[in-house]
Amino acid sequence: MNNKGKRYQTHNPNSTQQKPTAEKIVHVNPLSSCKLIVINSNIGSIMSGKFEHSIFNKKPDRYQIIRQLTQDEPASTSTYWQGVILLPPSHTYTYDTKLKTSIIESNLTHLQGQYPFANQDPFELIIDYIAEEHNKNKHGELVVRFSGGVDSTCLLLAAIEVAGKDHVTAITWFDEKCSANNDRNTATALCNTLDVNHILFKLEPEDFFQEVNPTDHFCINSSMASEQAFKKERDFIFSQLGHEFIVLDGHGGDHLFLDPVPSVAFQHLIREKRFFKGFNIAATISKLTGSNLYQTLTQNRRQQNNETDQLSYFFNSQFLPRRGAEKPKSLAEEHLQAITQAIFQNSTSSTLNKFNNIIFPFTSQKIIEYALTQNPYSMFDESETRLPIKRAFRKKHPNILLRRDKGHITGAYQKALKFHQKDIIKKLRSSWMTQENIINMPNIENSINRSAMGFGGVEKNLLKIICASLIKNV
Known part of the structure; x- marks a missing residue:
């Protein structure tokens, strides 16, 4: 597919297909x-x-x-x-x-040139969208994937406002030996305060790194490794509720409100020789992240070098990309790209969802249009990120504290990797990627062994390589 060329724009918001012209x-x-x-x-x-x-x-x-x-x-x-x-x-x-x-x-x-929601309250827009979906689904149970973080807390309070606490259930994923266990503690405390039904879904090693059907995915992504866990989650919710439900997922909130703040926020200004403003923004990000100014200024370069080193470690040289994709040149471009990514990821999940019961309020049309009208520099200050949604939430719920950190399931992946270690290495050794000398199998084995022992987490590129080997008949 050629993504470059003369623009041919035909925009019809009421149709997904238009009649062909002559060419x-x-x-x-x-x-x-x-x-x-x-x-x-x-x-x-x-x-x-x-x-x-x-x-x-x-x-x-x-x-x-x-x-x-x-x-x-x-x-x-x-x-x-x-x-x-x-x-x-x-x-x-x-x-x-x-x-x-x-x-x-x-x-x-x-x-971006349209401003119907520019001055609206983003939390109220989320409530409106959930209410619309609730009505479409005949006022059934609302289930919120609830970590206790900013996005899921917003969804939980919005769901309660729409359906009432007796028709809302929060579900929290947890694993005792990873930071997602903090999710369980935070989520349980808030659900007790709100008197909301709360169910806990335990991550089991055997539910990760299972073979996937080729038609269950469009492209290689890390969610392939946990596909079985999502299937188990659906069955678990139904066993607890005994009737149909809608799942509210908060994915995309970090994209729309630029969390974490990308380094292009100050790099763009420095490139334009707006040095005073650029270094002020760098200092703001430094205070926000707790890093010193030098670390903040060099973080992007260090990340790029680490990414290049990882690719060189996992792949044989002839298969490495000759040049990376063009990076956003300004914070506005980065914001647009982040929104695009959220839309793509959530629409992929919605398209592949066999049960048609998962919605993503942060990538609903009104919220996307709201985010597009906001100045990306208004998304953060010296102490907080996601300022628009946090301010809107606090205006309505001043007594509910929003969690600053966020749990991760890296530990659960590592435990699962150890559980499936021999089988994964066997699959990779016999895969076409090894047979055609695409991947450096000795280095990959070393990385799998280190990750399985709990050292350094599970590297993103390693996870994608493993996911590629899980596809049946490939």
């Missing part, structure tokens, strides 16, 4: 759809019916798999299937039938 086929996926459109890139047509049936006999594209493993794209429209690409919400796809080329363009920049 152009245009598909528009509106922001309100919340789902991906799956396209046959060979002819530019939408795959009708269930996409699983359309791609069942297609072969995985090994080139795309390698590219997805070695290049960190914030929102890739490619899949690991030959001739299949994705059109996210708020994007337009144009196929030139004569040249056999295609362009995918984002429509989010057009929304």
